[in-house]
Amino acid sequence: MFWHSPLQALRQAGAAWRRSSSRGVLNAVKLSPADGQFRIEKIQGMSLPEAKSTTSFPYDPDGGGKLWTILKKAGGTELCRLDWYVEKLEPPLWLLGTYKAKDLRTGKDAGVGQVPLAEPGN
Numbered sequence: 001m002f003w004h005s006p007l008q009a010l011r012q013a014g015a016a017w018r019r020s021s022s023r024g025v026l027n028a029v030k031l032s033p034a035d036g037q038f039r040i041e042k043i044q045g046m047s048l049p050e051a052k053s054t055t056s057f058p059y060d061p062d063g064g065g066k067l068w069t070i071l072k073k074a075g076g077t078e079l080c081r082l083d084w085y086v087e088k089l090e091p092p093l094w095l096l097g098t099y100k101a102k103d104l105r106t107g108k109d110a111g112v113g114q115v116p117l118a119e120p121g122n
Contacts, residue, residue, distance in 0.1 A: 028042065028043050035116075040099070043095075044089070044093050045086070045094040046094070058086060059085065061099075065086075067096070068082060068084060069081070069082040071115070079103070080102060080103050080105075081101070081104055082099040083101075084097075084099045085098045099113065101114070103115065103116070
């Protein structure tokens with residue numbers, strides 16, 4: 001591939017990374033049709049700020065920096081919060097590998113790694 005300028009090459013590389021990154025996230029999302037269990041497998045993040053922790057994970061729901069995801073319905077109703085354990089890889093990469101889930105509909109812990117979404121519309 002030929003680029004007319006370094007700026008054009010950077011734009012192309014950024015666009016390619018965004019496409020591969022989006023595909024990686026979508027491939028990581030799993031929903032079991034049998035029981036409605038939702039889970040996200042490992043995702044790579046880029047350029048997260050350094051976090052202080054008392055555990056081996058820089059981002060840790062129990063003793064480190066906080067990093068979470070809120071899963072919502074299309075209408076905006078919050079379903080669950082995923083509190084991530086994040087491991088630092090080669091800079092600038094981070095691995096979001098496991099999470100603790102909290103069901104925001106009930107306020108109860110949903111455990112580690114899976115969230116029940118068996119109700120219609122979730």
